[in-house]
Amino acid sequence: MNLKHVEGKNKGHIMLYALSTCVWCKKTKALFDELGLDYYYTDVDLEDESEQAALREEIRKWNRSCSFPTIVIDDKECIPGYEPINIKKLAAR
């Protein structure tokens, strides 16, 4: 997986599953950046076929419809979709 790391304030291990073409995913990255959060992300559509299949399975564990963006925090919680209120809550922890 082509995992990218953006350094910032650590509010837990934040993993963002995104698509490079998706506007909501871009908005999520922009909000993370604006809030200065430390996070990891991958653009799933840019991965190769076998990696995409593995990532779909991984995402589905958290978000059955496998929609984007999917945000997983500390392997415990999930924010499915672009939810600025919940992202801001996460940053305020």
Place this chain on the structure above:
Amino acid sequence: MSETGEVTSEEIDALRSRLDMEAERSGYHLNPDPSFTRELVRGLIVNERRYGYRACPCRLASGKMDEDLDMICPCDYRDPDLDEFGTCYCCLYLSRAMIEGGGEPSSIPERRPAPGSRAPEGEMKKIENAGDGGKPGPGLPVWRCRVCGYLCGRDNPPEVCPICKAGRERFERFM
């Protein structure tokens, strides 16, 4: 998956204008936020180059057209999402009510069934069998525009008639 060259501003503008014209002609509306819409149109062009068809930029395409037919833009879910949320899944299309109300469109839940529970072929079979005295189409009601006679099979009538532009209130249940 590799990108095949940069998408130019001219390409984005050309497709955006065409989609806008086609939408307005058939009673739909593009999101009036220019930067938002341009980003989505860029995504459509990227997907067209990558997969050979304009897969929804906010969904993960399989790259196999027969598996992705329901999410080629405009997707199968645009009408029910416009009805329920005033926006389609990626917010490329907004309802007139949403635009006039000045509401801020937001990310909406995914209506597309998860893999394994999709049945596009089954739906097609039902349509093919519609002449056998069974229910028309995939079990949908048929609505008739009382002004021009336009018929459509969908959960609810359209916001405006794509033919004569009469409003939703001028439709009646036909079947």
